[in-house]
Amino acid sequence: MSHRIAVLSNVNLNFVIRMLKKELGAAEPESLVYETAGYGNELGTLLDATSSYEAFRPDITFLIMDLMEVLDHDLSASSDRIERWFSMLEGALHEERLYYISDAFLWGPELEVMQDTDCRKQSEDRWQECLRNLSRERSNVRILPYRRIIEEIGAENAFSFKMWYMGRILHTNEAQKRMVELLLQTIRLQERIPKKVLLLDLDNTLWGGLAGEADHSPVVLSQEHTGLMYKNLQRVITQMQRQGVLLGIVSKNNEKDAMDIIASHPHMVLRPEDFVCKKINWRTKPENIAEIAKELNLGMDSFVFWDDNPAERELVKAALPQVTVPDFPDKPEELPDAMIRIYRQYFEQAAITGEDRQKTRQYAENARRNILKAQAVDFASYLRQLAMEIIRERPEANLERLTQLVNKTNQFNLTTKRYEQSHMQKLLHDTGKGIYLYRVKDCFGDNGIVAAVIVDLAGTAPAIDTFVMSCRVMGRNIENAIVDDIEKELYEEGCLSLQAQYLPTAKNKPVETLFEKLGYTVIQTMETGGKLYEINLADRPEREYYAEWHT
Amino acid sequence: MKEKIIALMEEVLQLPSGTVSESTRMEDLEEWDSLAHVMLIGELETRLSISIPLDEAVEITSVQEIFEKAGLK
Numbered sequence: 001m002s003h004r005i006a007v008l009s010n011v012n013l014n015f016v017i018r019m020l021k022k023e024l025g026a027a028e029p030e031s032l033v034y035e036t037a038g039y040g041n042e043l044g045t046l047l048d049a050t051s052s053y054e055a056f057r058p059d060i061t062f063l064i065m066d067l068m069e070v071l072d073h074d075l076s077a078s079s080d081r082i083e084r085w086f087s088m089l090e091g092a093l094h095e096e097r098l099y100y101i102s103d104a105f106l107w108g109p110e111l112e113v114m115q116d117t118d119c120r121k122q123s124e125d126r127w128q129e130c131l132r133n134l135s136r137e138r139s140n141v142r143i144l145p146y147r148r149i150i151e152e153i154g155a156e157n158a159f160s161f162k163m164w165y166m167g168r169i170l171h172t173n174e175a176q177k178r179m180v181e182l183l184l185q186t187i188r189l190q191e192r193i194p195k196k197v198l199l200l201d202l203d204n205t206l207w208g209g210l211a212g213e214a215d216h217s218p219v220v221l222s223q224e225h226t227g228l229m230y231k232n233l234q235r236v237i238t239q240m241q242r243q244g245v246l247l248g249i250v251s252k253n254n255e256k257d258a259m260d261i262i263a264s265h266p267h268m269v270l271r272p273e274d275f276v277c278k279k280i281n282w283r284t285k286p287e288n289i290a291e292i293a294k295e296l297n298l299g300m301d302s303f304v305f306w307d308d309n310p311a312e313r314e315l316v317k318a319a320l321p322q323v324t325v326p327d328f329p330d331k332p333e334e335l336p337d338a339m340i341r342i343y344r345q346y347f348e349q350a351a352i353t354g355e356d357r358q359k360t361r362q363y364a365e366n367a368r369r370n371i372l373k374a375q376a377v378d379f380a381s382y383l384r385q386l387a388m389e390i391i392r393e394r395p396e397a398n399l400e401r402l403t404q405l406v407n408k409t410n411q412f413n414l415t416t417k418r419y420e421q422s423h424m425q426k427l428l429h430d431t432g433k434g435i436y437l438y439r440v441k442d443c444f445g446d447n448g449i450v451a452a453v454i455v456d457l458a459g460t461a462p463a464i465d466t467f468v469m470s471c472r473v474m475g476r477n478i479e480n481a482i483v484d485d486i487e488k489e490l491y492e493e494g495c496l497s498l499q500a501q502y503l504p505t506a507k508n509k510p511v512e513t514l515f516e517k518l519g520y521t522v523i524q525t526m527e528t529g530g531k532l533y534e535i536n537l538a539d540r541p542e543r544e545y546y547a548e549w550h551t
Numbered sequence: 552m553k554e555k556i557i558a559l560m561e562e563v564l565q566l567p568s569g570t571v572s573e574s575t576r577m578e579d580l581e582e583w584d585s586l587a588h589v590m591l592i593g594e595l596e597t598r599l600s601i602s603i604p605l606d607e608a609v610e611i612t613s614v615q616e617i618f619e620k621a622g623l624k
Contacts, residue, residue, distance in 0.1 A: 012586075014586055015586055015587070015590055018586070019565065022565060157597070160593040160594075160596070160597050162592060162593045162596045162597075162602075162605075163589050163590065163592070163593035165605060166589045166592060166593070166605060166608065166609075167585075167586065167589040169586075169589055169590065169593065172593065172594065172597050173562070173563050173590055173593075173594050173597075176590075
């Protein structure tokens with residue numbers, strides 16, 4: 001994948017740009033980095049339609065701003081200046097481009113003697129607030145965690161007066177290197193498909209020692225020493241869970257011993273409801289993981305497995321090569337850091353959507369639905385018991401989720417066409433395209449927006465260009481309802497037939513014969529195994545589904 | 552100290568170890584331009600506490616001169 005990157009700043013970051021070019025050139029030779037004309041005129045550069053920046057047409061622009069320079073050392077009117085900066089910035093943003101804007105760290109010589117420390121905090125807070133608001137309103141504006149770099153190495157190691165006086169270079173080599181790392185990491189986030197589930201062992205992983213070993217030697221998990229290392233590890237994992245990472249337990253223990261600790265140990269941060277699945281038994285771990293994959297309806301490549309026992313890790317690697325198995329640190333004090341690295345490497349996403357925050361609840365509900373499925377006498381009565389509701393959602397209001405669905409769905413995906421958010425944005429306004437988006441609710445809760453269809457209306461007959469559905473609602477005949485809905489609408493608009501395609505990939509085998517089942521006729525078979533279909537809209541088959549339509 | 556200075560230069564200029572020597576001059580290295588020079592002078596101060604006054608720093612054109620300014624003869 002190639003990118004066009006621009007880094008703009010109000011201080012001299014030319015050395016950062018030089019390093020970034022070198023690093024990115026080695027990793028992605030196709031990518032280009034904008035050679036800035038100077039610095040300090042970031043808003044002018046963004047606003048000027050004739051600038052070399054504009055001609056470069058970057059797809060990602062990083063704005064790394066020194067707050068003190070934005071304020072021009074005048075802290076008395078900081079709020080006004082910050083608001084003005086953001087309102088001008090907003091006017092310069094392109095919808096189809098991505099922007100990362102640095103958060104605030106105020107630094108300057110006068111702060112060393114400033115007695116009123118509130119003043120500094122107020123300025124930083126105001127910047128953060130404006131930035132947070134903008135990133136909420138604009139899905140293409142994101143926050144670059146610049147402040148974290150300064151805090152990690154300390155201001156005294158991050159800034160240099162000498163370089164500032166010589167060439168308005170504010171940051172030391174150490175800080176600049178870390179900025180380059182952050183930029184590269186952020187660029188890579190755009191292309192990596194994140195993992196979904198973190199599977200955890202218990203003994204010597206989430207706590208020290210063995211559960212149920214002896215009453216007089218409780219597990220190591222506390223507010224101090226080694227116990228605190230495990231507690232901090234759990235804090236990191238809990239935060240990951242809140243940001244959409246699903247958690248599971250795969251552990252060899254007596255279930256009661258383990259659950260007693262998870263439910264009632266005073267220093268457990270993670271609790272039973274934080275896990276979407278718990279396999280606490282004496283079977284092999286690959287068996288348990290395979291069962292979890294089935295229950296959650298996820299591919300093996302969605303899982304990361306973490307266990308202190310090297311033998312268990314090797315067994316999982318050998319039996320389930322698609323499962324990611326990171327190394328385990330030797331010392332417990334390294335546990336929280338190791339987990340932070342796992343998060344950044346495998347789970348971190350370019351943006352967190354509301355859907356992500358709801359994930360654990362939705363997957364847990366799904367596991368309950370699968371239990372209901374096993375109890376129901378036949379499939380139709382199961383679907384009836386689910387009492388599903390389908391709601392058509394406005395694609396314009398859910399661009400981010402729409403893009404996410406289209407780009408992340410692998411199994412129920414008929415053509416596996418990917419559209420970047422900027423492209424999707426254009427499709428929304430294209431009269432030659434019809435975009436349909438559906439939410440599904442049932443007796444257990446709201447599944448969220450789970451299906452999207454793009455119909456190409458430009459040809460002689462309309463054709464389904466893209467049809468994706470989240471795996472968490474697969475196998476519930478929802479596709480019947482959705483296709484009915486679209487066909488009905490097109491027929492009412494005067495269309496007589498509808499075409500569709502299936503293009504095979506390594507993953508979409510489950511929908512290979514979907515259109516046959518929906519009553520479509522194959523009109524062409526391609527060498528690649530792909531098929532072209534058509535249906536006469538005046539003569540649509542009766543399809544069974546058990547869902548109510550709601551608006 | 553001389554080795555430390557050379558290692559720091561190679562790090563800042565992103566050059567493989569062994570590229571910079573006591574006889575290296577600014578014109579020998581493409582990477583050692585005025586921008587990199589500012590970074591070098593700054594890093595000498597931050598990391599090795601070698602403080603070269605600004606007006607003298609801009610005159611420097613060789614490793615030998617850096618050693619002299621650092622008091623290493």
